[in-house]
Each structure stands twice: as structure tokens, then as C-alpha cells.
Amino acid sequence: MSDSHELVVVPHTHWDREWYLPFQRFRLQLVALLDELLDRMEADPRHRFTLDGQMAAVDDYLEVRPEARERVTALVKSGRLAVGPWDILMDEFLCSGEQVVRNLERGIRRSGELGGTMPVGYLPDMFGHIAQMPQILRGAGLDHACVFRGVPGAVTSDTFAWVSPDGTAVRTRYLPAGGYGNAAGLLADRGAVAERLRELHERMSAWTLPESGPLLGMYGSDHTAPATDAPDLLAAAGKETGIGVRLATLAAFFEGLPAGTDGLPLVHGELRSHARANILPGVNSIRPELKRAMSHAERWVERYAEPMAALYGDGGEQRFLDMAWQRLIAVSCHDSVTGCGCDETAVQVGARMAEAEQLGQAVCDLIGQRRAAAVPQDALLVFNPSPRQRSGVVFAEVDRPGVEVLADDRDLPAEVALTRIHGTELYGRHVASWSLSEDGSTLTFAVARHESAAFDVAEVREALGEGWRERRLRVRILTSPGEKVPVWAEVPALGYAAVRTPDQGSPADAALPPNDVRCDGRVLDNGLVRIEVAGDGTFSLTGADGTTTAGLGSLVDGGDLGDTYNYAPPAADVLVAEPESVRITRTAGSPLCAALEVERRYSWPAAGDFAVDGRSARTEPVTVTLRVELRAAEPYARIGVEFDNRCDDHRLRLHLPLPEQAESSFAEGQFAVVERGLTAEGGGGEYPLPTFPAAGFVAAGGLAVLLDEYSEYELVEEGRELALTLLRSSGQISRNRIPLRDEPAGPQVPTPGAQSRGLRSVSLALLPYAGAWTSASDAVLRAAEEFRHGLYAVPGAAEASAPLPEPERGLAVEGPGVVLTSARERDGWSEVRVVAEGGADTVAVVESGFTRARRCDLLGRPGEELPVDGGVLRLPLRAWEIATVQLGH
DSSP states (O other): OOGGGOEEEEEBOBOOSSSSSOHHHHHHHHHHHHHHHHHHHHHOTTOOEEOTTBHHHHHHHHHHOGGGHHHHHHHHHTTSEEOOSBSSOBOTTSSOHHHHHHHHHHHHHHHHHTTOOOOSEEESSOSSBOTTHHHHHHHTTOOEEEEOTBOOTTOOSSEEEEEOTTSOEEEEEEOTTTGGGTTTTTTSSGGGHHHHHHHHHHHHHTTOOTTTOSEEEEEOOBTOOOOTTHHHHHHHHHHHHTOOEEEOOHHHHHHTSOOOOTTSOEEESOBOBSSSSOOOGGGGTBSHHHHHHHHHHHHIIIIIIHHHHHHHOOSTTHHHHHHHHHHHHHHTBTTTTTOOSOHHHHHHHHHHHHHHHHHHHHHHHHHHHHHHTTSBTTEEEEEOOSSSOEEEEEEEEEEOSSOEEEEEEEEEEHHHHHHTOBTTEETTEEEEEEEEOTTSOEEEEEEESSOOSOOOHHHHHHHHOTTGGGOEEEEEEEEOOEEEEEEEEEEOTTOEEEEEOOOTTSOTTSSOOSSOOEEETTEEEOSSEEEEEOTTSOEEEEETTOOEEEEETEEEEEEOOOOSSOOOOOTBOOOBOSOSEEEEEEEEOOSSEEEEEEEEEEEEESSEETTTTEEOSOEEEEEEEEEEEEETTOSSEEEEEEEEEOOOSEEEEEEEEOSSOOSOEEEEOSSSEEEEOSSOOOOSSBOOOOOEEESSEEEETTEEEEESSOEEEEEEGGGTEEEEEEEEOOSBSOOSOBTTBSSOSSOOOBOGGGGOOEEEEEEEEEEEOOSOHHHHHHHHHHHHHHHHSOOEEEEOOBOTTSOOOOOBOOOEEEOTTEEEEEEEEETTEEEEEEEETTSSOEEEEEESSOSEEEEEOTTOOEEEEEOOBTTEEEEEEOTTOEEEEEEEO
């Protein structure tokens, strides 16, 4: 028998770190499994094992068994235990491209510390794969990928060349006929091993190519260990059948394959087909609070804290950033951020996301407050997270003329009154002055937002005289009324500037920028975009180029009898689209910012009715508030939707008619903008709904929807309308019977938390554009960048008489279609990552005070030196290229 038909059996486990059980309960099983496995492998050198391609399982074990580190390292170094290259097996569509890189970076570093990294991008159970994964893997020095879900029906072999949008190809092994468990039952019946070996060999041979190499049998499944006598059973079965069979790690299997892709079938872009396996797309919309939390945490760490630390920090912030990344990567797991686990898992995931966000905010606070120490109290320090100079609106708390009574307590013991003062702080403000009435009966404190005068509470006690503790007084706390007002700021690229807040009594719009906002009745207009709200609560939108669409903002609520993995409309669905009442009010009005608010009341069915495959007759009253807002000089309309979800088993979508009928959509994801049609490929056991994930934006038919969180969308009405999922709720991890999926996706575990009851708020923006996507891409990319990454303001802390410090520029990156994804410090260099997302060859112009530049790979390993002219680097990029450069002196 030829070597190409040798069968390599890879014992392994697929380890779901947290899923239908929370993390610590699964870890208990992991520790028991690895305790037994290490003993077995040390006792019999024939055993081989692959630990699921993720270091999380190793680190989770070693945290409990630190004494086992040398045992694990010895097995890794011997080549018998394969670990890495990932830190964790993430969901590729629900984390940023930058996070995918950091995941791989961390996993390769940690596995290297234990003796070796499995040299393959092992992606066994992700719910589809992003378009740029081949380029990411090659950029980290990995020549192979291994996948299961999402492979299109055109693939009829176990080996193909997977090609990224930039043309980078990686040799890819597909796991057909059962995925990562295609040989899971091989040794389950010791009397039938030979028979099952023949069946497995025949099944896998049907998928092989001459270029494939040996057949691959994945002996393992979720949370499993191999049989103790696996080497003996396989040897005996091989001898009986004449089939060449051997045990190996997945690392050893791929090390024996060629790295090239010549002659292999080509598969381009993302893998999201339902033809070969379920991709479970409902995870993109279930538990939307987790998607929102992930988006916000990532931005605080990636685009605020890390660049601020690199440009303006002192190095002491790095540990905070490391902890933030560790938490972010941990929650990117394909059963964590997806929300398809039990409620306890979701609670823990949400807590880690919150910690990551708080760590990012802490770094920004630390650096911002240092710089704001030189900024007057009546000014703001504004940081620009974008690599281009920006102008825009920030908001400041200011005092207005007049007096506001915060408290008026009569007959209050003086001791109690003075105990409420902490230094100068009282009622969340600072004591500016105090007075005692002539008759000694009334003590009055004036408090202000800023500490402006020396205050010693001992002076008050002295004025009250002996026996002051027993005195009873009227105690009044007075302040100036506060108001949040918009302030115009112009800030250098990745830099900061100080701007004055309006003086008391002066208009907030004293110095108006171009394209200020006008509000007339139900019309908002800033010269770049015009909004008119209709009586039914929908609105029209017109861009500066005349691109117009109407009927935007309608809401459609329908039933969902599915689970956390798949949407499933009831056979007898009840769709609620018409509100029972509509109220429109103006809530903000300024030349810098104006808004209208639409309050619509509905009666939604309270729950699904599984007995009749429909929705309940009982309804719940729900009020949905939609806010439309324009800000000066912004070419898009800001939209906010808020409601209190009081219902179960349903899906709510925001409908947005398009200026022109579209045949496809363009959605930004991870280092790419992916084009998708009106349908999805089916053929497997899952109905191919054309609902797709989007991260930064989705654009179609002349309308770009700029997104604040990971979202799900669908082009409906034959491409005339875009429907954005605002909420999908379900009460079960998986259901055994679901009309749009043939088999269970997990256990039938109740998930009342996945009904997502309570307050739900969504922020997005709408940008009209004319012409084809290719001509509008640069404008959309820039608008999406600015919408998602607002200017960051810190109140000044110096004396009000202090002068405004000069603006400071950090790092500028320009170029058509060029997107900055990372700016950080690494080993004394400033490291910058950019992507050519415009879909065409371009040049990234990087400018700062550096004198040296060099390329590096995604792991930071240095490459060729690059020419620098006067502190400017001109970096040619091919379309969709991910490029990393290091800048220094």
C-alpha cells in the first residue's frame, strides 16, 4: 500500500473551556483527564496526544497542577504531546482581527516556552472562518490550516489551497466525514476495531488527492481521552487488515506534508457555507449584551489604551494591558462570546469582558489625568484615537448661572453635617465657600465642580463654638446648576489638544465649525446629511450628493422557537410591525448637536407557544425609543434604539430601505471587507439563512450602516432593504427538534438568561453614498473609523487661569483605503499595523519623529529595513495586505 494511503490516527481531545457547564466545573474534568493521560504517556512511550491546538487547556491545568510543568514540557519536547499554536480556540467572527493576531501571538509564545509549537492553524470547531485567516497564519510563520465547518460544496477533496483576499494561500486540510471526531468511535468496540478501521480508511480515501499525503483520522471528541491500549488495538487491526496505520500527533502529521499549494484546488475568502457542516449562525445574535461588551472592551484596549501608552506612557502601563489582553482572548472562545453556553458561563464571560474594558479605561485615566494636570479646569484635554487629524464634538459638564439646592436639612445635628465632608468633597463636589447665619441657626455650603479654594472643616467647628457637636442646625447645600454641552475640538492625529468649555452664560456654539446643525420642526440638516421624521416614526435620509432613502427605522418583531445556535420562526408566526402610538419630540438643539426622539408603543406576544408552533396570545406592552441625531460636520446620522425587553422567544429587527436595489452587501469584519450575496449555500443539515455577521459596518445599495457592536444583518425584499437584528432571545442552549437544523448542536439545557430581558440599547449610524462600493469605500472606512472611535475627553485639573497647553501630534497614517488596527510599544520600537481595506493597491504614508523603520511579521520578528525620508515612511501595500512595521531612532 502506498504511503499516500497510510492512515495516521491522531488521539486528541476537543476541550470546550466553558459551555453547558461553567469554566471551573469543566476544569475539574480537565485536571482529571490530564492527570490520567500524563501517567499513561509516561508509562507507555508509544502514546501520542494532541491537546486541541489551544494553550488555554494547558495553562488551566498547570494552574491547578504547577508541579506537573516539567512533565508536560518533557512530553512536548519529545514530540509526543502537541500544544499550541492558539491561546484559545476563538470564534473568528466575534472578535477583532487584531485579537486573532494577539491570540496566536500569545499561544505561540506560551507553547514555545513549554518546548514547541504545533505548526498548524488548527481550527476544528469554529462556526465558519474569516477571509484573512490564511494571511494571518502565514504572517505568523504557519504554512498549514486544518478546518471543519464552513467549507463550500465545491470542495470534494481533503486538501485545498485556501486563499486570502490579498492572494496569500495556505495549504489546508479539511476534516470531512465527521470533522474532528471522524475517528472518535474507532476503538469503542474492541471486537470491531479492524472492521471500523477498514470503514474509516475507505471513507477517508474517497476524499484524498495524490497531493494529499496520508489519510487523517481524528481519534477523539469533546472532553475525551484515548483508550489505554490504543497502540496495541491499532497495531493488531493494522496487521489484520493490511492497512498501514500509526499513531501520531497532529504536529507530526503536518510536519510530514509539503508546505506548498501548487496544483491544489483553490478556495477564496471566508468559509461560511452550510454545505458540509452546520455553522450555527444564530450565535451572532444571541445574548447581544455580550457582543456589545466585547466590542467596547476591545476598543478601549486596542484603540485607546494601547496607543496612548505607546505614545504618552512611561512603561508602567504594560502590565495592565497584558491583563486586559489575557481577559479579552479568554472570552473570545467559540463557546464564550458566542453566548451558546449556560447562563453561569455567560455571567462569567460578561464579567471578564467588563474587567478588560475597565483595565483599558484605567490606562486611559492614568495617562489622561497626567496630561490633564496642566490643563485649566475650565477646559478639556481631548485625545484623538484616529491616525488622521480630526475635528468633532465632545461633551463637557459646565455650570450655568443661578443657584440649585442640593440639600436643605432642618434640625440636623452639626456633628452629622460635618461628618459628611471628606476633605473638600461634599455631595460629589468641592466646598467653595461656607457661611453661618447671624443667629447661628443656618449653616450654608456653596459647592462647585472643581476644588478652587482652601477649606478646613476645623474653621467651621470653631465658628460653631463650644458644644458644637450637640447643636442642631438648618444645613443648606447650594451649587450652580450643571449642564452637559457640546464642545467643538480639533485634534492632531493620535494626539491631543486642550479646548475651552463655554463660559457661564455664553452660548455653547460661540465658535461654529463648518456644517453646523439646523433643526426645523421634524427636520435636521447640517449640509452634509438631511433627516426628516415622518408621522409614523420612520424617517428619510438624504446625503450631500442627493442620495436619498425613506421609510428608515421601522421595527419588525417576530417569533423565534429556535435555540442559542439557530433562529427558527414559528410556523404560525405573528409579526408585529405597526406601533399603537407614536410621539415625536425634540430632545437636543444646538448648532453642534441636535436630536429628535421617536417614542413608539407596541404590544408584543409575551412568549413563544411551542405547543402550537406559534406565539402566545398574551402580550406585553413595550415602548421603543428611537433617537436620530446630527452633529456638526458629520456626514452620517447617529441612531440610537432603546427598549425594555419584557418578552421571550422572539427576534426584533430594524428595517432600513436602501436607496437602490442591491445584489450584494459589503461587510467589514476582521482585516477585510467581505462581499456577500442575497443567498447562502446549503446542502448540509442546516437551512442556509442569508443572515451574516458584521463588525465595523455593512454597506449595500447606497447606504452604509456604521456599527458600534458585533451585529447580524440580512438583505431582504430582494435586496431593496437591509434588516439589522437588534435582539434575538431563546430559552435553551440547543433543542433536539428545530425545523432549520437536522441534529442537536448541544445539550437541552435551559437558558432563561438568553432571553435577554431588561434594557437593550443599540447605537449605529447611517451614511448615504452614491455610486458603486468601490468608489465609496474610502469614505465609508473613514466614517466607520470615526464613528466607532469617538474623541476621548478628560477634564482639566490646573488653575482656571493656567494657559492652554499646545496641541501634540502622535503618529499620522494616511492613504486611500488604509486602516490602522494597532499601535503599540514593543521592545523599544513603536509597532504599527495597517491594512489595505479599500480593495486596491495603495500606499500607507506613516509620519512621526522616527528615523528608522523596518518590516516585521505578525509576531514582531524583524524583517527588511525600510527607507525613511524626513520622518516619513511611504509603505506600498497590495490590496488587502496586512502590514506590520516597527519605527525607531
